[in-house]
Each structure stands twice: as C-alpha cells, then as structure tokens.
Amino acid sequence: MTKKIFACCLMLASALFTGPAVAEDLMPDALVRHVTDEVLAIVRSDQAIQSGDARKALTLVDEKVLPHFNFRRMTMLAVGKDWRTATPEQQGRLTDAFRTLLIRTYSNALTQYRNQTIDVKPLRASPDDKQVKVKTEVSQVGAQPIGIDYSLEKTDRGWKVFDVIVAGVSLVTNYRGSFGDEIHAKGVDGLIASIEAKNKSLEAEQGGR
Amino acid sequence: MKRPHSETVMTVKIIGFVKTSGPILAAAALLAGCANTPPEDPFEHYNRAMFSFNEKLDAVVAKPVAKAYVAVTPSPVRAWVGNFFGNLNDPWVGLNNLLQGKPADALSDMMRFLVNSTMGIGGLLDIATEARLPKHDEDFGQTLGVWGFHGGPYVMLPFLGPRTLRDALALPLDATFDDSWRFVSDIAVRNTLTALQLASERARLLGFERTLDEATLDKYRYSRDFYLQQRQFKIHDGNPPLEYEDFDLDDDSRTETPGETP
Numbered sequence A: 001m002t003k004k005i006f007a008c009c010l011m012l013a014s015a016l017f018t019g020p021a022v023a024e025d026l027m028p029d030a031l032v033r034h035v036t037d038e039v040l041a042i043v044r045s046d047q048a049i050q051s052g053d054a055r056k057a058l059t060l061v062d063e064k065v066l067p068h069f070n071f072r073r074m075t076m077l078a079v080g081k082d083w084r085t086a087t088p089e090q091q092g093r094l095t096d097a098f099r100t101l102l103i104r105t106y107s108n109a110l111t112q113y114r115n116q117t118i119d120v121k122p123l124r125a126s127p128d129d130k131q132v133k134v135k136t137e138v139s140q141v142g143a144q145p146i147g148i149d150y151s152l153e154k155t156d157r158g159w160k161v162f163d164v165i166v167a168g169v170s171l172v173t174n175y176r177g178s179f180g181d182e183i184h185a186k187g188v189d190g191l192i193a194s195i196e197a198k199n200k201s202l203e204a205e206q207g208g209r
Numbered sequence B: 001m002k003r004p005h006s007e008t009v010m011t012v013k014i015i016g017f018v019k020t021s022g023p024i025l026a027a028a029a030l031l032a033g034c035a036n037t038p039p040e041d042p043f044e045h046y047n048r049a050m051f052s053f054n055e056k057l058d059a060v061v062a063k064p065v066a067k068a069y070v071a072v073t074p075s076p077v078r079a080w081v082g083n084f085f086g087n088l089n090d091p092w093v094g095l096n097n098l099l100q101g102k103p104a105d106a107l108s109d110m111m112r113f114l115v116n117s118t119m120g121i122g123g124l125l126d127i128a129t130e131a132r133l134p135k136h137d138e139d140f141g142q143t144l145g146v147w148g149f150h151g152g153p154y155v156m157l158p159f160l161g162p163r164t165l166r167d168a169l170a171l172p173l174d175a176t177f178d179d180s181w182r183f184v185s186d187i188a189v190r191n192t193l194t195a196l197q198l199a200s201e202r203a204r205l206l207g208f209e210r211t212l213d214e215a216t217l218d219k220y221r222y223s224r225d226f227y228l229q230q231r232q233f234k235i236h237d238g239n240p241p242l243e244y245e246d247f248d249l250d251d252d253s254r255t256e257t258p259g260e261t262p
Helices: A002-025 A028-045 A054-068 A071-085 A088-110 A173-208 B009-034 B044-072 B075-099 B103-118 B140-146 B165-178 B187-204 B208-215 B219-235
Strands: A117-120 A131-139 A146-155 A158-166 B154-157 B161-164
Touching (some): A028 A054, A028 A131, A028 A146, A028 A158, A054 A088, A088 B208, B044 B187, B075 B103, B075 B140, B075 B165, B075 B187, B140 B165, B154 B165
Antiparallel strands (some): A131 A146
C-alpha cells in the first residue's frame, strides 16, 4: 500500500514538473496512454472522487484532460452545416457552452469509475499524418470490452483530440440531429440558450450534492 | 420442447407481441410515409411514449435489481455469470457468422464454445479470449442486414427497448437461440437464469444512464441516433470509415479519413 502511494506521488510529481512539456512532444497514442494512465491513477486513489465528489473530478478534468482537446472543432462537428450560418460570436458562445456540457458530464462519469482497465492500442500511422485515430479498449469484469477511439489532429501545440468514438459511434457527430432540431426550431441563439440552461441545471445538481 | 405458460411469461408475451404486431407495424410504416416525421422514425410519437414507459419500468425494476445484484456478489462471481451467458450465446453467434459468409469467424466461435464449455468449466471462465479467440457480436438481425434487408423504421419495444423493424422481426429467433438455456425444462432453474441474466446485463450499464441524462438535450433523440448508427457499425463489422467534414470551409466536399491503429 505504501509502495502504491509512493508510486502515485512520484507519478503526480513527475506529471507536475514534466507533464505539459512532455505532452506536447508525445506521439498521439503515447499521449492518450499518458493521459488515461494519469487520470485513472488519480481516480483510483481518490476516495472523494469515487464517492461522487463532482467538483474534485471537475478540477482533475480541467487540469489533465482539457488541455488536450480542441473544443472548437468538436463543436463544429456537433453542429454540422449550420455552423456556417453562425456568426463568429455565436460560434464562440456555442463552443463555450458545449465545452462546459462535455466537461461536466465527463467529470460526473469519472465519479462512476470502478475497476475498468484501459488498453491503448499502438498506433500505425505515417509520421506526416495530420490526423489519426487512436484505438483503446475498455474492459470490465464479465463483459465484452468496449472500444473507445480518439480522433486527434496535429497542431503546433501538440496533438489535440477532436472526437471520441464509443463502440463505433461518434459521441460528437451524434449530437447533430438534436442540435439541428433546436436550430431549426429556435435558431442558433436558441440552441446556445438550451445548452446553457442544461449546464445551469447540472451545476445546481452538483452544488446540491 | 415443453413451455408451461407460467414461466417466462414476459418473454413469451413479448415474442407474441412482436409476431402479431410486426406486420401491423410494417403496414403502418407504409401509411406513415406522408406524415411529417423523420423517415427513420415514423412512429416517433408512440416511440417516445414507450421510451418513457421503459425508463420508468427500468427505474423501479431492472435498476434496483441490478444494484442489489452488484451489492451481494463479489466481482469474480459477476465475471463468471457474464461469461456463462456469453458462452451459451456463442453457437448462435457462430451460426450467424456462417450465414454471413464468414466461415473462419464461425469456426472460431465454435472453438470458443468447445474450449469454454470444457476447460472453462461450463463457460464460467472465458479462456478462449485469452487463447486469442475473441468474442464476436452477431445476431440474426445483423445477418438480415448483411443479406441486404434495410433496417426500416425505428421501433421502441415494451420492456426490450429499441430495435429497427428488421431486428424486431428477427427477435423471435434471436431471443430463442441467444439464450439457449430457455430449453431447460426445469421451471425454477429457468426462472432463476432469466432473473440472473437480467441482473447481469443491467448491472453492466449502471452509471451509463446518468451520463446519458446529463449529456444530452433530448435523451430520446440522442439514444435513437446512437442506436441506429451502432447497428450500421455492427452490420459492417466496424468497416465503414468515419469521415470528418470541415464546416469552416465553404467547400463541403473536403473530407478527411484519419489513419488508424490496427
């Protein structure tokens, strides 16, 4: 046990001091492995998160996961062709609202984490690929493993995730139907208002806990 | 095969429902073509009502049962239970692989069944997966898809959840052979297995429904799109490539296909 705690501290310390600089230079599969290992190590050792402390999970996601995502592109893919009809200002607000929604739900999902293991598959891509898909397999006791894949793009600030694909379905483009419905009924501002209202109710729920 | 009517009444009823209402639904699908509904979901109104009925039922029956199951069983036991039911479904998976023209996969499924049933102590241990014979996910609905039958309208079945019409029509066969333990003649054993399977399957999804609640503006719509896309993915065995459009450009013909890990 002491050994485990020590290893954890060591991991945390090394992540604190070398994390950001290293993460930028990592290959996409190494980056995904680095981030999932890091986050799971923290969740496994954190009783507060495991017993549902959403705020603490939120801070963890904020620090460790968020920097590796391109939320603007995610939002664009979630909105689809109506993205073009939105003004730059609306695009910015959409991105902010959608980012908040994803972070909140993701951090809440982390509090549900029990003892799944994640296996990041080695990437086979050529060095000049600008866009890659890193495959992972999440295994749970007594169940078939679930494939969770990450699409990443190369930027000058390192590789950034812009899509998450669960069991073959893009969680991002899967929003397109319901977002499209909202936009056609209430316009882009209507969609922004709906997402913001959803975020508010989630925040209230978390505060009340 | 003897099927006294007191046992697994629900299953029989459900299959009966599908059998009798299948053609009616199909006819209604044709009639509903002119209504102002999305083509993949002409029964949206009915489906939404059934969706919320299923959700309520889940909250009072399946979810509490699954929670209790998790509370009383240590995780190795849950693994055995999951493996046990998974093993019983491998012959049906194999037969469907054969019907889909994949004899190598079919052979692998049969090997799995033999290895796990014997060395895996009646299927409690999944040693076949460790021996590089991975579990496949096939059913007769997928086979019909491979044969060229379209999914047809989305239908929310009572108790069972979403299906495409095609998969709903395949359900009597899938339900019978997926769970081949239904052929066991002892009623008590059969009912116990039914309850155990329900608990085991539902337990795996604990926590998911909350995320779905939180992440979506319209839970019904999001889960419908997810289900339909995932069926396509399964029918094509994961082969249709994902393409990403760039909506920042004026030219929507520009798409990219990302490189992949093997």
